[in-house]
Amino acid sequence: MSLEVRGGGVRIGDTVVLDGIDLTVPAGTVTGLLGPNGSGKSTLLRLVAGVGGALPGRVTTTGDVRWHGADLLAMRPRDRARRVALVEQDARTEVELSVRDAVLLGRIPHRSRWAADSDADRTAAQAALDAVGLTGLADRPLASLSGGERQRVHLARALAQRPELLLLDEPTNHLDIQAQLAALHLVRAATSGGTTALVALHDLNLAAAYCDHAVVLAGGAVVAAGPVADVLVPAVVDAVYGVSTTLLPQPGTDRPVLAFRAAAPPDLPAVGAWGG
Numbered sequence: 535m536s537l538e539v540r541g542g543g544v545r546i547g548d549t550v551v552l553d554g555i556d557l558t559v560p561a562g563t564v565t566g567l568l569g570p571n572g573s574g575k576s577t578l579l580r581l582v583a584g585v586g587g588a589l590p591g592r593v594t595t596t597g598d599v600r601w602h603g604a605d606l607l608a609m610r611p612r613d614r615a616r617r618v619a620l621v622e623q624d625a626r627t628e629v630e631l632s633v634r635d636a637v638l639l640g641r642i643p644h645r646s647r648w649a650a651d652s653d654a655d656r657t658a659a660q661a662a663l664d665a666v667g668l669t670g671l672a673d674r675p676l677a678s679l680s681g682g683e684r685q686r687v688h689l690a691r692a693l694a695q696r697p698e699l700l701l702l703d704e705p706t707n708h709l710d711i712q713a714q715l716a717a718l719h720l721v722r723a724a725t726s727g728g729t730t731a732l733v734a735l736h737d738l739n740l741a742a743a744y745c746d747h748a749v750v751l752a753g754g755a756v757v758a759a760g761p762v763a764d765v766l767v768p769a770v771v772d773a774v775y776g777v778s779t780t781l782l783p784q785p786g787t788d789r790p791v792l793a794f795r796a797a798a799p800p801d802l803p804a805v806g807a808w809g810g
């Protein structure tokens with residue numbers, strides 16, 4: 535029981551963005567999707583969500599994406615949306631919506647066509663608004679929210695969808711530190727309720743603190759995968775990010791903190807070269 539990607543590939547025009555992606559995300563885990571800028575994290579999330587072909591440009595996708603053995607990419611979009619929620623980086627909507635209506639959008643896959651919101655939909659939306667701490671802003675226009683507040687709305691919409699598989703692209707973007715921890719705590723809580731989460735993250739310390747497993751991409755390929763304690767080690771992090779990493783113990787938890795230094799600091803300019 536898991537998400538399985540076999541031979542996943544995306545080519546945009548002449549550029550190979552993802553190639554030969556094989557990965558397994560065990561059911562009920564929070565799995566971090568890590569890797570430097572441009573390594574293919576967002577593209578992989580879109581491929582898994584079945585919207586890989588909707589990128590701008592001439593896109594070719596290949597590979598097999600299975601959720602509990604069922605072919606996700608062959609599913610009708612509505613059936614897929616009952617199982618899978620994707621929150622993209624800096625997700626925007628052009629439509630004038632209140633915060634509550636934006637969260638209620640997450641219920642659409644569960645409703646019969648043209649049906650109005652049910653009590654169950656409104657209850658799920660309210661629970662999601664409460665969970666992300668946005669109840670006080672429920673009637674505000676979405677467009678009037680700050681970046682961090684909007685980010686919480688998108689997370690609430692995905693939670694209201696009650697997906698089996700939650701795909702999040704940088705869900706802590708724009709969030710202050712307390713809100714970052716709260717957002718990942720919510721993702722963990724969702725997995726306790728049976729959801730599986732694949733979460734693209736730049737902050738390796740958040741990954742170390744909240745993920746069970748990690749998959750590391752570099753140059754559009756998987757370069758490491760497994761339990762987070764095996765993946766977030768200096769040998770892997772240093773090679774992938776070109777830094778020098780030290781693992782430090784953190785009181786009260788068996789999860790370490792990662793400290794980074796530039797691997798090769800640039801030479802200081804010669805005396806006098808600063809114009810003195």
Ligand SMILES: Nc1ncnc2c1ncn2[C@@H]1O[C@H](COP(=O)(O)OP(=O)(O)OP(=O)(O)O)[C@@H](O)[C@H]1O
Binds near residue numbers: 573577
């Ligand atoms: N429409 C496109 N046309 C051409 N190249 C693209 C297109 N979309 C993405 N790419 C390229 O694909 C590569 C992977 O992009 P992607 O957004 O998946 O990376 P990422 O790991 O999510 O990056 P970041 O951490 O910076 O968000 C990048 O080099 C990007 O420039």
